[in-house]
Amino acid sequence: MDAFISLQKSIERLARIKCSNYKQDYIKRRILSRMRLTNTEDFEAYHKYLLGNPQELDLLRKALTINVTKFFRDPEVFEVIRREILPDLARRKRSIRIWCAGCATGEEPYSIAIIARELMVLHKDVSIAVYATDIDAVVLQKAMAGIYDRKALENMDEKRLRKHFISHDDGTFEVRPHIKELVKFRQHDLMSGIPVARYLDAITCRNVTIYFTEKQKNDLTHLFYSALAVDGYYVMGKTEYLAREVEHLFTPYNATQKILRKAT
Structure with a gap:
């Protein structure tokens, strides 16, 4: 068996990360980065190192699922959500449900x-x-614990910080219970084909699909379309796009901020 394929099988079994859900070049880049750091010369040598060093599995998992983020990343997007999307939904509904997919x-x-x-x-x-x-x-x-360092909060104004976070002596900040209670965390594979819920009012999935193949992006677009209620919103990452095959499923709401609306 090819050494790279054999390594991928072990990664899928041990880390429970389905490598086929990502572009092969992306998987290889991440593994090669770990190989350089562990001084292993080829995929076979790294495979042996991975099996013999349990701590490496966690480091590799982090490398494969890395998602650099912070509070209110791309503040302009959140301003549109605050000033337009949520007020629109509040005028039409008493109960609003939002799915943040790939929440890291x-x-x-x-x-x-x-x-x-x-x-x-x-x-x-x-x-x-x-x-x-x-x-x-x-x-x-880590997300459920809700504890962050100052760098993750650099887009947060002081008023919100004091109101919604508890300051700890070690310099970290913890999300207060009145915010935690609004968020329901759950493990979920976007490539499962099953949405976390139906008739959702908005979905945010930003800077996740850049690692997917074109087919997987299209499958995900269909999944989000089926999960959204009529006139539901879909918020994409700034560098992401809909392929021609699926662009008819959504209409632009704010093209600059990559916010779409479910087509009827």
Whole structure:
């Protein structure tokens, strides 16, 4: 068996990460990076190293699922959500459900929950739930703990920081319970073909599909379309796009911020 294929099989079995869900070049780049750091000369040697060093599995998992993020990343996107999308949904619905897909360590769903809480103060008859999912159980544990360093909060103004976070003596900040209670974390594989829920009002999936093949991107677009309610919103990453085969499923709402709406 080819050494790279054999290595991928072990990664899928041990790390529970389906390598075929990612572009092969991406998988190879991440593995080669770990090979350089572990001084292993080829895939076979790295495979042996991985099997003999349990700590390497966690390091490789982090390398494969890396998602650099922070609170209110791309602030302009969150301003559109705050000023337009959530108020629109609140005018039409008493219960709003949002799916944050590929949530990594939780900064994005908590950012949405913060502006959701601010809207709920003004609309006391409206409830908002944020479903936050990721394939990586390890990062979900960090997300559920809700503890972050100052760098992750650099886009946060001081008023929000004091109101929604507990400051710890070690310099970290913890999301307060009134924000945590709005977010429901769950492990989920986007390539399973099954949405986390149906009739959702908005889905955010940003900077996740850049690692997927074109077919997987199209499959995911169909999945999101089926999961959204009529006139539901889909928020993409700034560098992401819909392929020609699926672009008819959504209409542009804010092209600059890559926010779409489900086509009818």
